[in-house]
Amino acid sequence: MFNDLSSPAALMATRRSGKPRDMAAPGPTPEQMTRILNAATRVPDHGKLAPWRFVVVPADRREALAALLERAYRAERPDPGKVELEAVRQFAMQAPALVVALSAPAHASHIPIWEQELSAGAACMNLLVATHAEGLVGGWLTGWAAYSDIVRDAFGVPGERIAGFIFIGTPTRELDERPRPDREKVISEWQP
Numbered sequence: 001m002f003n004d005l006s007s008p009a010a011l012m013a014t015r016r017s018g019k020p021r022d023m024a025a026p027g028p029t030p031e032q033m034t035r036i037l038n039a040a041t042r043v044p045d046h047g048k049l050a051p052w053r054f055v056v057v058p059a060d061r062r063e064a065l066a067a068l069l070e071r072a073y074r075a076e077r078p079d080p081g082k083v084e085l086e087a088v089r090q091f092a093m094q095a096p097a098l099v100v101a102l103s104a105p106a107h108a109s110h111i112p113i114w115e116q117e118l119s120a121g122a123a124c125m126n127l128l129v130a131t132h133a134e135g136l137v138g139g140w141l142t143g144w145a146a147y148s149d150i151v152r153d154a155f156g157v158p159g160e161r162i163a164g165f166i167f168i169g170t171p172t173r174e175l176d177e178r179p180r181p182d183r184e185k186v187i188s189e190w191q192p
């Protein structure tokens with residue numbers, strides 16, 4: 001890794017995503033994966049509803065994921081081209097580890113769905129931060145597959161949504177630093 005992790009502040013200041021297609025082994029050890037997922041569940045959650053959950057896709061089930069994604073893709077786009085199908089397969093097979101994060105709101109609760117979805121986003125973010133803290137890199141992707149009912153039904157139930165496919169691994173090249181927003185545009189002092 002290329003980051004200075006010597007303090008919690010440095011950890012937060014240096015975290016960034018990697019491209020899953022550029023991730024290689026090693027992925028997280030079982031102990032690291034446990035710590036990463038534990039951190040993901042330690043998030044603000046109004047009403048203690050745990051309106052999210054995580055489904056780990058083990059390495060030996062990536063082929064099954066690729067088959068699922070191809071079936072889902074064909075259902076939406078009959079007669080796909082070879083290049084498209086290769087991209088679908090590449091998505092399923094990339095990076096050493098994959099966690100599918102689900103937003104699983106309690107629809108009957110008085111807690112607004114918006115707040116429950118915010119909690120799911122926080123859980124995904126904690127997962128990424130914990131990944132960085134382990135000296136690994138994460139990448140949060142959605143894409144068409146996150147919005148496919150066929151894919152969602154393979155991981156969750158109606159009413160749940162795929163918040164993201166979070167890939168974890170070791171970067172094979174220096175991570176790009178993407179432009180960050182201007183402070184003045186996104187941070188201000190309240191003027192009553």
Ligand SMILES: Cc1cc2nc3c(=O)[nH]c(=O)nc-3n(C[C@H](O)[C@H](O)[C@H](O)COP(=O)(O)O)c2cc1C
Nearest residue numbers: 015016017018128139140141142143144163164178
């Ligand atoms: C909900 C969500 C979905 C995303 N889906 C994609 C995606 O499908 N493809 C992509 O290239 N980036 C996607 N991104 C953006 C990547 O995660 C991006 O690499 C990230 O925002 C980089 O910021 P960071 O370095 O601060 O982590 C998504 C981000 C979020 C929050």
